[in-house]
Amino acid sequence: MRITLITVGKIKEKYFTDAIAEYQKRLSRYCKLEILEVADEKTPDGASAAIEEQIKEKEAERVRKVLKDSAYTIALAIDGKQMTSENFAEKIQGLGIRGESHICFLIGGSLGMSDSLLRQADERISFSKMTFPHQLMRVILLEQIYRGFRIIHHEPYHK
Numbered sequence: 826m827r828i829t830l831i832t833v834g835k836i837k838e839k840y841f842t843d844a845i846a847e848y849q850k851r852l853s854r855y856c857k858l859e860i861l862e863v864a865d866e867k868t869p870d871g872a873s874a875a876i877e878e879q880i881k882e883k884e885a886e887r888v889r890k891v892l893k894d895s896a897y898t899i900a901l902a903i904d905g906k907q908m909t910s911e912n913f914a915e916k917i918q919g920l921g922i923r924g925e926s927h928i929c930f931l932i933g934g935s936l937g938m939s940d941s942l943l944r945q946a947d948e949r950i951s952f953s954k955m956t957f958p959h960q961l962m963r964v965i966l967l968e969q970i971y972r973g974f975r976i977i978h979h980e981p982y983h984k
């Protein structure tokens with residue numbers, strides 16, 4: 826299974842970089858993981874909703890440039906579908922069984938993702954109704970993918 830994360834914006838804090846490196850190492854047993862970062866746009870102070878939409882669309886274009894058509898695309902969105910970790914593991918396993926060998930997760934930047942990119946994704950999943958910063962979201966997603974593979978392989982992992 827190949828898993829790609831496409832994320833808008835860089836990781837700035839070392840404690841996030843360390844956590845990401847740890848999950849990349851742990852996941853190397855289970856999948857071929859790649860993380861592609863695209864640049865975010867600076868949002869001017871007091872930007873209107875229309876300007877913010879333009880910024881999100883610009884960032885979406887950068888995501889599309891690296892997004893492979895053949896990948897099954899899952900956008901992370903607050904208003905997406907919520908699920909348990911067991912459901913998430915079943916989703917990853919189910920996609921593999923039906924021949925989707927490449928799953929691509931999208932994480933938006935500080936303004937979120939453009940509507941057009943959200944519509945383009947095969948599905949949207951939510952990790953709660955709360956808003957997480959994109960850097961932390963990357964760590965949470967990697968932890969849940971790792972947890973998912975532990976569940977799929979019936980391996981113990983702290984509850």
Ligand SMILES: C[S@@+](CC[C@H](N)C(=O)[O-])C[C@H]1O[C@@H](n2cnc3c(N)ncnc32)[C@H](O)[C@@H]1O
Pocket residue numbers: 900901902903931932933934935936937938950951952953954955956957958959962
């Ligand atoms: C700072 S958030 C963007 C907040 C923006 N106001 C919005 O509504 O999307 C950055 C990115 O993190 C991801 N994200 C943050 N919280 C999330 C959650 N609870 N569930 C799923 N994804 C989330 C989304 O991909 C989002 O585009």
